[in-house]
Amino acid sequence: MRKTGKENGLDMFRLPAAFLVVAIHTAPLAGISADADLFFTRILARIAVPFFLMVSGQYVLGDFLGKGEHDGTGILHFLKKTAILYGIAVLLYLPIGIYAGQYRDLDMTSLVRMVFFDGTFYHLWYFPACVIGVLLLCLLGRTLPFRGILAVAAVLYVIGLGGDSYYGLVSLAPWLKEAYDVFFTVSSYTRNGLFLAPLFLALGAAAGQKKRRLSARSCRIGFALSMAVMTAEGFVLHRLELCRHDSMYAALPFCAYFGYCWLLTCKCRSDRRLRTVAAWIYILHPAVIVLVRGAAKAVGLTGLFVENSLVHYVTVSILSILSAAAAAVIAASVERNIRRICKRNTDPTGRAWIELNRNALRQNVNALCADLPESCALMPAVKADAYGHGAALIARELQRMGIGHFCVASVREGAELRKCGIRGEILVLGYTHPGQFGLLRRYRLTQTVIDLAYAKQLNRYGRRLSVHIAVDTGMHRLGERSGEIERLCTIYRMKNLSVEGIFTHLCADDVDLPQAKEFTRQQADEFYHVVTQLRERGFPCPKIHLSASYGILNYPEFSEDYVRVGIALYGVFGTGEDTDNSRITLSPVLSLKARVASVKKVYAGETVGYGMAYTAQKERTVAVLSIGYADGLPRALSDGVGEVLLHKKRAPIIGRICMDQTIVDVSEIPEVRAGDAAVLIGRSGEEEITVCDIAEKTGTITNEVLSRMGKRLERTLW
Numbered sequence: 001m002r003k004t005g006k007e008n009g010l011d012m013f014r015l016p017a018a019f020l021v022v023a024i025h026t027a028p029l030a031g032i033s034a035d036a037d038l039f040f041t042r043i044l045a046r047i048a049v050p051f052f053l054m055v056s057g058q059y060v061l062g063d064f065l066g067k068g069e070h071d072g073t074g075i076l077h078f079l080k081k082t083a084i085l086y087g088i089a090v091l092l093y094l095p096i097g098i099y100a101g102q103y104r105d106l107d108m109t110s111l112v113r114m115v116f117f118d119g120t121f122y123h124l125w126y127f128p129a130c131v132i133g134v135l136l137l138c139l140l141g142r143t144l145p146f147r148g149i150l151a152v153a154a155v156l157y158v159i160g161l162g163g164d165s166y167y168g169l170v171s172l173a174p175w176l177k178e179a180y181d182v183f184f185t186v187s188s189y190t191r192n193g194l195f196l197a198p199l200f201l202a203l204g205a206a207a208g209q210k211k212r213r214l215s216a217r218s219c220r221i222g223f224a225l226s227m228a229v230m231t232a233e234g235f236v237l238h239r240l241e242l243c244r245h246d247s248m249y250a251a252l253p254f255c256a257y258f259g260y261c262w263l264l265t266c267k268c269r270s271d272r273r274l275r276t277v278a279a280w281i282y283i284l285h286p287a288v289i290v291l292v293r294g295a296a297k298a299v300g301l302t303g304l305f306v307e308n309s310l311v312h313y314v315t316v317s318i319l320s321i322l323s324a325a326a327a328a329v330i331a332a333s334v335e336r337n338i339r340r341i342c343k344r345n346t347d348p349t350g351r352a353w354i355e356l357n358r359n360a361l362r363q364n365v366n367a368l369c370a371d372l373p374e375s376c377a378l379m380p381a382v383k384a385d386a387y388g389h390g391a392a393l394i395a396r397e398l399q400r401m402g403i404g405h406f407c408v409a410s411v412r413e414g415a416e417l418r419k420c421g422i423r424g425e426i427l428v429l430g431y432t433h434p435g436q437f438g439l440l441r442r443y444r445l446t447q448t449v450i451d452l453a454y455a456k457q458l459n460r461y462g463r464r465l466s467v468h469i470a471v472d473t474g475m476h477r478l479g480e481r482s483g484e485i486e487r488l489c490t491i492y493r494m495k496n497l498s499v500e501g502i503f504t505h506l507c508a509d510d511v512d513l514p515q516a517k518e519f520t521r522q523q524a525d526e527f528y529h530v531v532t533q534l535r536e537r538g539f540p541c542p543k544i545h546l547s548a549s550y551g552i553l554n555y556p557e558f559s560e561d562y563v564r565v566g567i568a569l570y571g572v573f574g575t576g577e578d579t580d581n582s583r584i585t586l587s588p589v590l591s592l593k594a595r596v597a598s599v600k601k602v603y604a605g606e607t608v609g610y611g612m613a614y615t616a617q618k619e620r621t622v623a624v625l626s627i628g629y630a631d632g633l634p635r636a637l638s639d640g641v642g643e644v645l646l647h648k649k650r651a652p653i654i655g656r657i658c659m660d661q662t663i664v665d666v667s668e669i670p671e672v673r674a675g676d677a678a679v680l681i682g683r684s685g686e687e688e689i690t691v692c693d694i695a696e697k698t699g700t701i702t703n704e705v706l707s708r709m710g711k712r713l714e715r716t717l718w
């Protein structure tokens with residue numbers, strides 16, 4: 001997925017880094033020159049693993065270590081993911097390991113050593129190292145400030161050096177050598193989760209902090225210098241034969257840090273697919289090496305494909321990337337199917353429920369993205385429980401698609417999203433009471449500045465808060481007036497506000513009348529004018545946004561850094577007419593269903609429901625559905641206004657809709673039984689009831705019908 005909004009060179013460097021790891025295990029230049037091989041494989045390529053650790057450090061631990069704020073869900077999610085990946089890799093390498101006789105003399109110590117430190121195959125040490133490193137830093141983070149953590153990690157790294165490239169020096173002191181040798185019974189190397197991973201994870205977290213960003217120039221100089229030092233260090237250590245292993249050099253953390261910061265200054269589009277493919281290359285390339293060797297031997301081409309180190313490297317690299325791409329596709333499909341099977345087993349058993357169509361959501365995201373310029377990212381509005389759909393399900397699915405910005409109405413909604421593992425930017429569009437400013441920091445939420453007076457309150461909180469400034473360009477709801485440039489500048493000058501965006505909201509972008517169009521253009525002009533003026537005065541406007549769903553539809557030219565898309569994402573516009581006429585093809589995401597609780601006869605002259613509002617003219621069969629207005633079914637659909645679908649046919653609602661029950665006439669559908677599922681919104685066979693139909697019948701817009709879906713409905717994503 002494009003448009004994750006992150007712009008730096010990290011994703012771009014993943015493939016080269018993965019190929020550097022492949023180089024470590026194939027020594028491509030070995031056949032050409034020993035010195036070239038030493039430099040490329042044993043020195044330069046050593047930056048690859050620190051790079052991967054630093055990325056994890058930045059994204060997983062950045063906020064926790066850097067700002068001391070985190071709810072832990074992101075970390076937990078990462079640990080879980082890494083553990084699963086490790087588990088898969090362990091299983092994958094089991095046959096090769098058995099064949100190679102690696103597990104022959106397994107006892108308890110060697111098992112622990114293998115699983116927690118060495119990895120069950122030579123390259124798999126990385127996964128437990130990642131987990132142990134993260135856990136260690138979290139533990140340290142509870143008591144130490146960031147500097148303290150860095151210091152401890154650095155000390156651990158120095159200890160690690162002694163067991164790695166500097167072991168020869170250490171061996172000069174027999175007692176020290178002894179101590180290391182005792183440790184080597186627990187872990188074969190010091191490049192593990194205790195000594196290597198913590199420093200690079202912490203450095204990643206440090207590099208990610210905006211206030212410490214280095215300029216591209218200083219990064220380049222720093223990288224070149226530290227690389228030169230590391231090269232010299234590597235050559236000296238190898239010449240003197242001091243290395244026991246050569247994953248760790250004294251200059252490596254500096255090289256890695258400057259190189260990483262340099263990547264951060266690059267302006268490249270991020271691409272999640274690169275992450276998955278790089279990870280699979282890392283996991284699979286040793287298997288590919290085994291295969292290439294085996295195949296070469298079988299066909300008698302060992303001379304070319306194995307002994308010619310460069311051909312060997314290129315062959316392994318090409319096959320690795322192909323198998324990684326295939327593995328990524330297969331893994332995604334397996335994940336989807338497992339999810340589907342799990343869902344099937346949890347076929348709704350409730351009284352009334354919402355089914356969310358994952359494909360529809362994906363199609364809507366793709367259709368909307370296709371309509372937007374490359375530089376514009378979606379910032380889905382998942383307020384009001386994602387318009388009744390279920391904020392956790394929707395936001396997680398969007399996150400899986402690579403979306404990294406969200407907006408909500410309240411600080412509580414934002415906190416809920418964090419608790420269910422949403423990691424990107426979350427903008428609170430509405431008012432937050434000063435008593436809850438602490439929650440903004442705790443959950444890393446971005447607050448909207450409603451006006452100057454509110455900005456003062458935010459500033460008075462005393463600790464730094466991320467904000468977007470709302471500009472009122474004519475809606476006269478929230479926002480500082482667009483004419484008040486001085487007041488907007490005052491907001492910018494407040495020392496505790498970190499202004500990360502500025503936006504306005506259009507209030508007539510859905511109206512197809514000349515004066516509404518004129519008004520909307522005026523709103524946009526006002527907004528752009530504000531942005532220009534601010535920029536002229538030296539106040540940056542990092543991210544700007546104006547459009548919601550109707551803006552995307554009717555004024556595509558206003559799609560700036562973000563579009564705060566709400567209703568369209570869920571597959572409809574406010575009215576059926578707009579939905580039908582839309583140039584963007586959308587599919588409704590939500591279906592609403594309810595169980596038939598009871599089927600019974602009523603005889604001529606009997607009444608049904610509260611207020612005796614319905615009288616049977618002749619004998620009728622009625623079905624009682626387990627859904628009422630408390631579940632969000634508008635009461636205005638009572639008395640035959642609304643219908644439901646049962647067995648692909650329509651059944652009218654009779655009498656008054658109750659809080660928890662609704663009665664329909666099923667005289668024409670004799671096959672209805674208690675326990676059947678009735679469709680209130682959605683399809684059954686050829687028939688369909690859309691939320692647009694309901695909105696029209698009840699005199700409102702789809703937004704209202706959807707956002708009032710009840711709390712007690714079960715929600716599942718299919």
Ligand SMILES: *Cc1c(COP(=O)(O)O)cnc(C)c1O
Nearest residue numbers: 381429505548549564565566567
């Ligand atoms: C709710 C909301 C949106 C989303 O609006 P849709 O019309 O549903 O796309 C965007 N911006 C703001 C300020 C909102 O309050």
